[in-house]
Amino acid sequence: MRIDVITIFPGYLAPLREALLGRAIGAGLVDLAVHDLRSWTRDVHQAVDDSPYGGGPGMVMRPQVWGEALDAVLALDERPARIVVPTPAGRPFTQATAQAWTGEERLVFACGRYEGIDQRVVDDARRRDLPVDEVSIGDYVLVGGEVAVLVMVEAVVRLLPGVLGNPASAQQDSFSDGLLEGPAYTRPEVWRGLAVPEVLRSGNHAKIARWRRDRALERTAQRRPDLLAALPEDALDDADRAF
Numbered sequence: 001m002r003i004d005v006i007t008i009f010p011g012y013l014a015p016l017r018e019a020l021l022g023r024a025i026g027a028g029l030v031d032l033a034v035h036d037l038r039s040w041t042r043d044v045h046q047a048v049d050d051s052p053y054g055g056g057p058g059m060v061m062r063p064q065v066w067g068e069a070l071d072a073v074l075a076l077d078e079r080p081a082r083i084v085v086p087t088p089a090g091r092p093f094t095q096a097t098a099q100a101w102t103g104e105e106r107l108v109f110a111c112g113r114y115e116g117i118d119q120r121v122v123d124d125a126r127r128r129d130l131p132v133d134e135v136s137i138g139d140y141v142l143v144g145g146e147v148a149v150l151v152m153v154e155a156v157v158r159l160l161p162g163v164l165g166n167p168a169s170a171q172q173d174s175f176s177d178g179l180l181e182g183p184a185y186t187r188p189e190v191w192r193g194l195a196v197p198e199v200l201r202s203g204n205h206a207k208i209a210r211w212r213r214d215r216a217l218e219r220t221a222q223r224r225p226d227l228l229a230a231l232p233e234d235a236l237d238d239a240d241r242a243f
């Protein structure tokens with residue numbers, strides 16, 4: 001997978017070259033290129049924003065600069081790309097989104113700042129039949145799209161074959177089966193008077209699996225009843241329903 005990020009703060013994306021993601025890049029599983037939007041400005045001030053039509057607070061990012069930047073970055077590689085625009089007004093980015101994007105050959109992230117990017121940039125890309133997703137990572141507002149890109153890139157890349165040491169980890173993630181993950185424990189057996197649940201030390205794999213499923217159902221019911229309600233009809237078996 002190739003990942004391009006266009007931003008006025010390239011340094012914000014430095015963490016993508018650390019740790020697991022850095023190793024994925026080093027292993028050739030991911031190609032990452034970060035581009036400074038100001039490279040496509042033509043004025044001495046390298047202006048990327050202007051006042052909003054209709055008035056209102058803040059500034060809007062200029063379509064000319066973004067249009068030239070996206071055209072140039074898309075042309076760097078012949079692989080088909082999905083353009084991703086982080087925005088608080090976007091569709092929710094979920095584990096399902098991350099899973100779906102693992103099938104993309106290329107992702108091009110457009111990081112807005114200020115009050116966002118002139119809408120015509122997205123409209124122009126869509127009318128050229130380029131796939132564009134405007135996505136939100138949650139119901140809160142950041143200062144720009146860069147942090148959202150860090151979140152989304154990590155969520156996607158960790159799912160790529162060969163990135164995680166143990167692929168089973170991704171299959172047992174929270175949300176991977178529609179439920180939140182239950183509690184996890186490691187040594188010591190007793191810590192500050194708190195013992196590891198006995199079933200986890202029983203060696204009875206069937207009982208352990210049932211206990212873990214019950215804890216996941218319990219936690220999901222307590223913290224995210226919306227996820228439970230959204231489960232497909234056949235997602236819960238009789239033992240689940242008995243819980």
Ligand SMILES: OB(O)c1ccc2cc[nH]c2c1
Binds near residue numbers: 086148
């Ligand atoms: O909260 B966010 O995901 C987000 C994304 C993009 C921009 C651009 C300016 N503020 C933003 C916030």
